[in-house]
Amino acid sequence: MSLNKGKVYECWLSYSYLPDNFNKEYRGFCNSIVAKSKHPVINSAIEELKIAFTRFTGQSPQIVESYPDSGCIFVGIWDEADDKALGISYSDLPDDGFIIRKYENSGKNVLAVVGKNEQGALYGVFHLLRSMCLGKTLAQVQGIDGPGNPLRIINHWDNMSGFIERGYAGQSIFFKDNRIISDLSRIKDYARLLASIGVNGVTINNVNVHQVETRLITDEFLPDVARIADVFRQYGIKLYLSINFAAPVEIGGLSTADPLDESVKKWWKDVTDNIYRYIPDFGGFLVKADSEFRPGPFTYGRNHDEGANMLAEALKPYGGVVFWRAFVYNCQVDWRDRTIDRAKAAYDNFKPLDGKFMDNVIVQIKNGPMDFQIREPVSPLFGAMEKTNVAVELQITQEYTGQQRDMCYLGNMWKEVLDFDTYAKGQGSLVSKVVNGSLFGTKYGGIVGVSNIGESKCWTGHPLAQANLYCFGRLAWDPDLSAREIAEEWVKLTFGHEPQVEDTIVSMLMASREIYEKYTVPLGIGWMVNPGHHYGPSVDGYEYSHWGTYHYADWKGIGVDRTAASGTGYTAQYNEPVASMYENIETCPEELLLFFHHVPYTYKLKSGKTVIQHIYDTHFEGYEEAEGLKEKWLTLKGKIDAEAFDLVLERLDMQLKNAAEWRDVVNTYFYRKTGIDDIHGRKIYR
Numbered sequence: 001m002s003l004n005k006g007k008v009y010e011c012w013l014s015y016s017y018l019p020d021n022f023n024k025e026y027r028g029f030c031n032s033i034v035a036k037s038k039h040p041v042i043n044s045a046i047e048e049l050k051i052a053f054t055r056f057t058g059q060s061p062q063i064v065e066s067y068p069d070s071g072c073i074f075v076g077i078w079d080e081a082d083d084k085a086l087g088i089s090y091s092d093l094p095d096d097g098f099i100i101r102k103y104e105n106s107g108k109n110v111l112a113v114v115g116k117n118e119q120g121a122l123y124g125v126f127h128l129l130r131s132m133c134l135g136k137t138l139a140q141v142q143g144i145d146g147p148g149n150p151l152r153i154i155n156h157w158d159n160m161s162g163f164i165e166r167g168y169a170g171q172s173i174f175f176k177d178n179r180i181i182s183d184l185s186r187i188k189d190y191a192r193l194l195a196s197i198g199v200n201g202v203t204i205n206n207v208n209v210h211q212v213e214t215r216l217i218t219d220e221f222l223p224d225v226a227r228i229a230d231v232f233r234q235y236g237i238k239l240y241l242s243i244n245f246a247a248p249v250e251i252g253g254l255s256t257a258d259p260l261d262e263s264v265k266k267w268w269k270d271v272t273d274n275i276y277r278y279i280p281d282f283g284g285f286l287v288k289a290d291s292e293f294r295p296g297p298f299t300y301g302r303n304h305d306e307g308a309n310m311l312a313e314a315l316k317p318y319g320g321v322v323f324w325r326a327f328v329y330n331c332q333v334d335w336r337d338r339t340i341d342r343a344k345a346a347y348d349n350f351k352p353l354d355g356k357f358m359d360n361v362i363v364q365i366k367n368g369p370m371d372f373q374i375r376e377p378v379s380p381l382f383g384a385m386e387k388t389n390v391a392v393e394l395q396i397t398q399e400y401t402g403q404q405r406d407m408c409y410l411g412n413m414w415k416e417v418l419d420f421d422t423y424a425k426g427q428g429s430l431v432s433k434v435v436n437g438s439l440f441g442t443k444y445g446g447i448v449g450v451s452n453i454g455e456s457k458c459w460t461g462h463p464l465a466q467a468n469l470y471c472f473g474r475l476a477w478d479p480d481l482s483a484r485e486i487a488e489e490w491v492k493l494t495f496g497h498e499p500q501v502e503d504t505i506v507s508m509l510m511a512s513r514e515i516y517e518k519y520t521v522p523l524g525i526g527w528m529v530n531p532g533h534h535y536g537p538s539v540d541g542y543e544y545s546h547w548g549t550y551h552y553a554d555w556k557g558i559g560v561d562r563t564a565a566s567g568t569g570y571t572a573q574y575n576e577p578v579a580s581m582y583e584n585i586e587t588c589p590e591e592l593l594l595f596f597h598h599v600p601y602t603y604k605l606k607s608g609k610t611v612i613q614h615i616y617d618t619h620f621e622g623y624e625e626a627e628g629l630k631e632k633w634l635t636l637k638g639k640i641d642a643e644a645f646d647l648v649l650e651r652l653d654m655q656l657k658n659a660a661e662w663r664d665v666v667n668t669y670f671y672r673k674t675g676i677d678d679i680h681g682r683k684i685y686r
Contacts (some may be wrong), residue, residue, distance in 0.1 A: 006457070007643070008457055008458035009457055009458065009459070011459060011470075012493035012494050015052045015056065015129070016055070016496070017492065018132070018133065019134070021135055021137065022056065025137055026111075028071040029071045029073050030053045031059070031071070031072070032070065032073070033073050033075060034064055034065065034068075034073065034076075034110075035064075036065055037076055037077065037118070040233065041118035041119060041121070041122050042076065042077075042122070045075050048125055048126065049061065049075070050063075067110065068108070069108065070108060072111070073111045074111070074114070075121055075125060076115075077114065077115050077117060077118060077120070078090050078114060078115070082103070085104075085110075086114060088144070093114075093120065093144060094116070094144070095116060095146065096115075096200070096236075097120050097123075097145060097147070098121060098124030099112070099113075099124070099144045100113050100114075100127070100145075101143075118236065119200065122235065124145075126195065126197075130489070133493055134489060148436055148479050149436045149445065149446040149477075150444060150445060151362070151444060152198055152201065152446055152473065152476035153199070153200070153201040153202070153203065153446060153448045154451050154472075155207065155286065155448055156172075156203060157208070157451070158174055158205055159205070159210060159212075159213065160175040160179070160180075160212045160213050160216075161175070162175050165206050166395075168398065168405070168454075168461050169404060169458075169460045170456040170461065173190060174204050174205075174228065175205075184228065184231050186455075187232075188231050190453065191231055192235060193459075194235065194237060195237060197470055197472070197473025197476075201237060202239060202240065203239075203241065203242055204228060204240075204241070205242045207242045207286060208292075209288075213242070214251055217243060217247065217274075218271075219274070222279075223278065225239070225278065225279065226278040226279050229279045229281075233281060238281055239279060240283040240284055240285065241285060241286070242285070243287060243311075245287060245289045245295045245307065247271075252267050256300065257300070258302065259300070259302055268310065268311060272318070272320070273314075284320035284322055285322050286323040286364075287311065288325045289325075290328050291325065291328045291331075296328075303356075304328070304350065305353045305356035307324075308322050308357055309357060309358045312360045312361045316360055321362055321444060322360065323362050323448070324361055324362065325363075325364045327366055328346065328349045328350075329346070330548065331546060333546055333547075333548040335548075341548075342547070342548035343562065346365065347369075347379075347381050347573045350381060350388075351384045351573075353388075354387050354388050355386075359443050360444070361388075362446075363390045365382060365385075366379060367395075373526035374520060375521070375523075375524045375526065375591055375595075376526060378417050378420040378431060380573035380574045382422050382434045383422025383424040383434070383574065383575050383578075384424070386440045387440070387442075389437070390445060391446045392418070393449075393450070394410075394417070395450045396452040396469055397451060398452065398465065400534055404452065404460055404462040404465045405462065405654045406651075406655040406658055407462065407512045407516075409471070409509040409513060410471065411468075411471040411487060411509075412513050413513060415475070415482065418430065418435075419431070421578070422575060423576065424439065425440075436479070447472070447476040449469075449472040452468060461651075462647070463647050464509065464651075466490070467487060467491075467509055470486065470490045471483065471487070474486045474489070484510060487506050491506050495641070495644075496640075498639060500636075504636055508629055508633070511625065511629075515622055515625040515629065518618040518619065518622030518625065519619050519662045519663050520622070522611075522615045523591060524594050524595035525551045525558065525560075529541055536661055536662070537661060537665040539666060551594070552598060553670075555673055555675075557598055557603075558594055558599070559594035559595070559596075560596070560598060561596075561598040562582075563582075563596065563597070564583060570596075571583045582596050583596075585597050590606060593611075612674055613678070615666065615670055616678045619663040620663060620667075622659060622662070622663065623659045623663045629652055630649070630656060633649060667685075668686070
């Protein structure tokens with residue numbers, strides 16, 4: 001990362017805050033770095049140590065190939081290390097993993113960072129530096145570590161015009177004016193950020209592949225795509241491309257894109273062969289097919305396994321994979337037909353195909369059955385695909401969660417997803433075990449996040465939204481971490497160790513999701529947003545549209561009956577005992593009550609409040625708590641970086657205006673719908 005661009009640009013890698021134990025624990029190792037390899041990824045690891053140690057000590061360390069006469073750090077792979085001193089065998093190291101161990105060499109202390117491969121060594125260096133900055137002791141740092149998921153991927157929804165679909169942090173860092181940018185220095189800085197949290201793959205273009213982007217797989221653009229791949233490769237990150245399923249017709253001159261047509265198969269094989277000539281370690285394809293007007297195998301009467309496998313065959317010789325999105329539903333439904341339930345679509349489309357996909361196809365499933373709402377249940381498809389590689393797709397960019405104008409730390413939401421028990425093989429069948437492949441013994445798997453970065457100076461528009469990117473990477477690496485642990489790490493690395501600063505920002509982060517939920521949508525109903533751009537309230541915005549997302553509010557009640565007994569039958573897609581839990585209104589978690597059940601406004605919650613009073617109360621409370629966020633932030637003036645302080649304050653002012661709008665629109669809507677007064681007599685516009 002280029003130095004001296006400011007702390008908001010450097011994110012959690014500014015190396016500005018050292019705890020008191022640094023000199024005692026680590027100072028003696030920082031004068032020399034021993035590295036025998038010239039591998040580009042090892043070079044990146046050494047460059048990182050140089051940046052950090054120069055900041056820590058004021059002196060640049062020496063880079064040597066043999067052990068010096070003083071303490072040093074050794075960085076390398078297993079074949080270059082003193083395996084006897086490490087005290088383990090090669091097989092003890094997990095894939096992409098590392099060991100950090102202190103030992104003596106000729107009477108001199110050596111702190112070794114040894115990877116199973118070059119990527120592992122790089123991850124080990126970032127782990128060491130993060131631990132130093134967090135104040136961990138040398139005893140706490142030593143040991144073996146490795147990623148909890150084989151694939152840890154960021155999806156960018158960037159268009160070559162420079163516009164980012166669902167982008168809330170400026171324009172693309174990859175594209176401008178339908179070309180790939182010439183200056184790749186910011187991409188290198190970004191690759192460094194991603195490697196520091198263990199990300200090992202990036203898809204650089206939008207899943208909605210438009211006309212110009214369709215040609216990214218051709219000689220017209222591949223030389224420049226290869227330049228981007230070269231940058232990411234230095235940080236152990238593979239490059240992927242989103243592709244247009246209809247490309248054989250649109251740019252290939254064929255009359256069909258039928259996946260079973262031999263000419264189509266050959267066309268994709270030739271295209272794939274050519275991509276690997278430019279990018280030998282190309283990761284593979286990401287595909288959105290038969291979804292929201294995108295072309296796909298349904299056009300030709302084929303199934304999704306047939307479409308995915310055709311592409312997988314082309315990638316197989318090179319070790320490439322296909323990420324095939326399960327976001328497939330009928331987006332031309334008649335709102336009058338209450339038997340149609342968009343929530344059921346992914347399961348209905350993909351469960352019958354379990355076991356039919358090739359072993360280098362990964363079905364990419366959104367965390368919930370709808371579309372990244374602030375509150376929805378976990379997709380039942382995770383408990384249904386026992387013979388298929390799957391990945392969970394999380395939305396780091398805050399499409400329905402405040403668009404990086406409103407503060408909303410997503411760590412708690414993601415932990416709920418990863419810790420959700422599918423009961424697919426009895427109790428303990430967590431989503432985290434499904435997607436990492438351990439539950440069903442599948443070959444590939446992992447966690448995918450839709451990017452929240454752009455060309456804004458702080459990368460994410462809202463400086464505190466950096467916490468979501470950091471959290472994504474840390475959870476993908478270690479799903480057992482808690483959302484609070486990750487928040488605490490991020491705050492210390494980004495703002496330092498001053499107790500008031502840490503306590504204040506961590507408390508803001510941990511409360512922010514519930515605050516946003518309170519002043520927006522009640523009890524899991526979702527969707528009450530302005531159509532199109534999805535920011536701000538419109539209670540009936542999608543209620544009578546063709547997208548299939550409804551709350552069914554009338555003057556008597558609200559909610560969607562998704563039970564098997566009297567509703568759409570969605571609850572039956574879950575394994576027992578989850579299905580019965582959601583089916584029974586008494587055991588259904590109240591935060592999801594209106595997602596699963598239609599109830600009268602006078603229905604009493606366990607708190608003793610009626611649903612309508614809960615709606616009124618939470619919307620008033622949400623606004624007041626948003627005011628509290630600003631009040632807390634103001635106490636940090638002069639205690640943190642001034643640029644970050646001002647940027648966050650500006651966003652908190654935006655959030656207050658948005659929260660007031662949500663509060664007034666939603667409360668007024670339901671008062672006018674029901675005629676039921678707020679028992680506290682607060683201001684509702686009648």
